[in-house]
Amino acid sequence: MTARYKVCMLGAFAVGKTSLVRRYVHSIFSDKYLTTVGVKVEKRDVTVGGDTASLVLWDIQGEDDLVSIRESYIRGAHGVLLVADGTRKETLDKALELHERTRKLVGPVPAVILLNKSDLTAEWELDDDHIASLESEGRAILRTSAQTGAGVGEAFDAIARGMHEA
Amino acid sequence: MSAGDTLPTIFSDRLARQAAAELHAAWMLVGKDGRIVNAGGDLEHHEIEDARPGDDAADALPLVVGLDFGATGGELPSMKRGGGGFSDVKVFPVTDGAWLLLLDSSERSKQLRGMQQRAHDLELEMRRRGRDAQEATAAPTLTQVVADLGAAVYSLQPDGRFETVGQAPVWLDDLRRRAPALGVTPDAAELTPFLEGFLDEAREFWADGGGADRLRSGPWIETLPDGVEAPFEATALRLDDGSARLVVQLLGASFEQNRDLLQAARSTRLQFDALLKEIDKKELLLYAIVHDLNGPLSSIVASLSLLKDSQLDRDQAKDLIERGARQANKQLDMIKQILEVFSSDIASMEAFESEADKAPEAAACLRAAVETYRPALQDRGLVLDLSIETGGTAPVVGSPDRLERVLGNLLSNALRHSPAGGTVSVSLHDEGETLRFVVEDEGPGVPPALVDDLFDRFIQGRRSKGLAGLGLDFCRTTVKAWGGEVGYEPREPSGSRFWVRLPKAR
Ligand SMILES: Nc1nc2c(ncn2[C@@H]2O[C@H](COP(=O)(O)OP(=O)(O)O)[C@@H](O)[C@H]2O)c(=O)[nH]1
Numbered sequence: 001m002t003a004r005y006k007v008c009m010l011g012a013f014a015v016g017k018t019s020l021v022r023r024y025v026h027s028i029f030s031d032k033y034l035t036t037v038g039v040k041v042e043k044r045d046v047t048v049g050g051d052t053a054s055l056v057l058w059d060i061q062g063e064d065d066l067v068s069i070r071e072s073y074i075r076g077a078h079g080v081l082l083v084a085d086g087t088r089k090e091t092l093d094k095a096l097e098l099h100e101r102t103r104k105l106v107g108p109v110p111a112v113i114l115l116n117k118s119d120l121t122a123e124w125e126l127d128d129d130h131i132a133s134l135e136s137e138g139r140a141i142l143r144t145s146a147q148t149g150a151g152v153g154e155a156f157d158a159i160a161r162g163m164h165e166a
Numbered sequence: 167m168s169a170g171d172t173l174p175t176i177f178s179d180r181l182a183r184q185a186a187a188e189l190h191a192a193w194m195l196v197g198k199d200g201r202i203v204n205a206g207g208d209l210e211h212h213e214i215e216d217a218r219p220g221d222d223a224a225d226a227l228p229l230v231v232g233l234d235f236g237a238t239g240g241e242l243p244s245m246k247r248g249g250g251g252f253s254d255v256k257v258f259p260v261t262d263g264a265w266l267l268l269l270d271s272s273e274r275s276k277q278l279r280g281m282q283q284r285a286h287d288l289e290l291e292m293r294r295r296g297r298d299a300q301e302a303t304a305a306p307t308l309t310q311v312v313a314d315l316g317a318a319v320y321s322l323q324p325d326g327r328f329e330t331v332g333q334a335p336v337w338l339d340d341l342r343r344r345a346p347a348l349g350v351t352p353d354a355a356e357l358t359p360f361l362e363g364f365l366d367e368a369r370e371f372w373a374d375g376g377g378a379d380r381l382r383s384g385p386w387i388e389t390l391p392d393g394v395e396a397p398f399e400a401t402a403l404r405l406d407d408g409s410a411r412l413v414v415q416l417l418g419a420s421f422e423q424n425r426d427l428l429q430a431a432r433s434t435r436l437q438f439d440a441l442l443k444e445i446d447k448k449e450l451l452l453y454a455i456v457h458d459l460n461g462p463l464s465s466i467v468a469s470l471s472l473l474k475d476s477q478l479d480r481d482q483a484k485d486l487i488e489r490g491a492r493q494a495n496k497q498l499d500m501i502k503q504i505l506e507v508f509s510s511d512i513a514s515m516e517a518f519e520s521e522a523d524k525a526p527e528a529a530a531c532l533r534a535a536v537e538t539y540r541p542a543l544q545d546r547g548l549v550l551d552l553s554i555e556t557g558g559t560a561p562v563v564g565s566p567d568r569l570e571r572v573l574g575n576l577l578s579n580a581l582r583h584s585p586a587g588g589t590v591s592v593s594l595h596d597e598g599e600t601l602r603f604v605v606e607d608e609g610p611g612v613p614p615a616l617v618d619d620l621f622d623r624f625i626q627g628r629r630s631k632g633l634a635g636l637g638l639d640f641c642r643t644t645v646k647a648w649g650g651e652v653g654y655e656p657r658e659p660s661g662s663r664f665w666v667r668l669p670k671a672r
């Protein structure tokens with residue numbers, strides 16, 4: 001039987017969670033910003049370590065002072081992708097905060113931090129030293145662009161591998 | 167229909183209220199004699215709150231006068247109410263001669279309307295089949311009305327299985343095509359992944375006994391087979407008699423209104439934040455420029471105050487005046503540079519020459535720029551090494567003044583960073599389709615951290631290059647406008663190499 005892994009996409013609003021899932025599952029990208037309300041679940045099969053597994057991706061609405069994430073969406077997650085927008089540095093703090101909260105809910109499941117919108121180099125706000133220090137604390141961090149597709153496959157592969165080995 | 171009859175009224179009432187609140191839906195059962203048998207839901211929204219069983223239906227709702235849709239029923243969309251709003255009215259023939267009227271808020275989006283229309287057609291079709299099959303005679307129960315309002319209701323059986331209560335709404339059919347088991351037993355494996363997760367939680371909720379009477383899943387989105395995305399919400403209910411129900415609802419107008427509001431709030435927030443950042447960057451740049459301009463000005467003020475001193479002899483005074491004049495010129499230069507940069511966005515749209523006979527001559531421009539800087543280079547004891555590899559005339563795309571200015575910027579850069587006695591090498595190379603100007607120095611080179619945004623006027627973070635950044639930004643914008651490129655690379659063992667590549671004019 002193929003393993004099924006629940007992966008939650010978490011992060012502030014408009015960081016690109018929906019775009020990453022759409023790029024990965026449907027190979028499409030749109031400039032238009034349509035905020036997600038609630039949650040949308042998508043699936044894609046992957047091969048990890050020679051086995052086939054099914055990634056069940058929970059695209060959860062972004063959090064801000066208007067809306068907070070329902071814990072029930074996160075329960076039972078086998079892994080989390082914490083998404084930040086590299087052109088808005090406050091979104092990385094939000095991603096780290098959400099990581100703390102998920103850890104309390106589901107324990108130390110595999111997690112990868114995605115610094116998305118890597119195509120927007122001119123507006124990039126994240127400081128390399130800060131990223132390096134997070135990495136030295138043992139966090140997995142990858143740069144992605146839902147727009148160009150750069151790093152997207154690698155990101156989902158990384159979390160799949162993490163869950164498979166867990 | 168039989169399962170529905172077992173539904174406790176108290177539950178169906180509650181459910182009807184909940185559904186009505188979401189959808190502003192109301193219903194009215196009208197008997198053969200034209201009198202109201204029963205009515206419920208959000209009657210006030212449709213301005214029929216005074217309808218009472220036994221009343222003449224035509225008094226409450228004049229549209230029933232002469233109503234005849236034959237055996238299949240029909241729809242009266244967008245019926246204007248006295249208060250100005252609109253109601254969609256659906257008419258279902260029930261037992262012989264009686265009608266069930268469903269009133270729905272007309273404010274929802276087109277997409278849902280389309281779905282509803284389709285759902286409605288299917289529903290009528292199913293109803294007709296159902297009627298043909300068993301010659302139904304009973305009046306519709308409230309459960310059925312609830313189903314008509316778009317909710318699917320299941321009851322949890324002692325063996326842990328779910329059973330449909332009442333008639334399933336038609337959108338369920340779409341969902342069922344994705345998750346074939348949903349209509350009968352939502353605990354089967356092929357459930358939509360979201361519901362599957364929620365059911366685990368719901369089972370815990372039902373099992374644990376005390377506390378709240380309901381557990382809501384929160385909204386989720388399903389893509390139906392035709393590509394339409396529809397919002398749903400599931401609610402696990404504990405009834406007063408302790409039995410369990412699962413309600414799956416298609417969310418309506420209020421959901422969409424919420425989403426639109428949230429969307430508007432978030433888009434505004436994003437724009438606002440971006441604007442703040444832009445202002446922030448400009449302030450930093452302004453600060454850096456003012457700081458740079460202040461340097462020469464302080465020297466001028468110092469020279470002037472020394473001049474006031476009457477003890478100075480003629481030569482000393484002359485020296486001070488010259489020093490002041492040099493600083494004043496330096497400042498003039500800076501101001502010119504600033505003006506050039508801020509007008510370069512406009513200037514880049516200005517005409518430039520790409521026809522060979524009118525275009526600037528590369529070697530001549532380079533020589534002119536070098537001559538301007540030669541005295542300053544000599545002052546600093548620097549050696550100038552000029553090598554021009556183009557034979558004959560080499561016209562290049564651009565305008566002579568501005569090209570001289572671009573090359574001058576690179577020379578002034580080299581001058582500033584060269585150690586005393588060092589060599590500044592300037593060369594021009596023919597690359598076939600393009601010409602390349604190169605300016606090299608023996609200074610410390612650009613720190614690696616600054617290389618990426620070396621040619622940017624604005625840089626991110628809490629630092630700004632001020633005027634030093636402006637010069638290179640001017641080079642880049644100007645050269646880019648002519649279809650060329652600028653670049654930097656470090657030299658071995660140390661030093662900088664800046665280059666400008668421009669297409670030849672033809
Ligand atoms: N340039 C760029 N824009 C992106 C990228 N990913 C998302 N966006 C844009 O950012 C906005 C928000 O994306 P969305 O996926 O809705 O974010 P979510 O709220 O986290 O789901 C949209 O306008 C997207 O087009 C990316 O990698 N590069």
Ligand SMILES: [Mg+2]
Nearest residue numbers: 017018035036
């Ligand atoms: Mg989203």
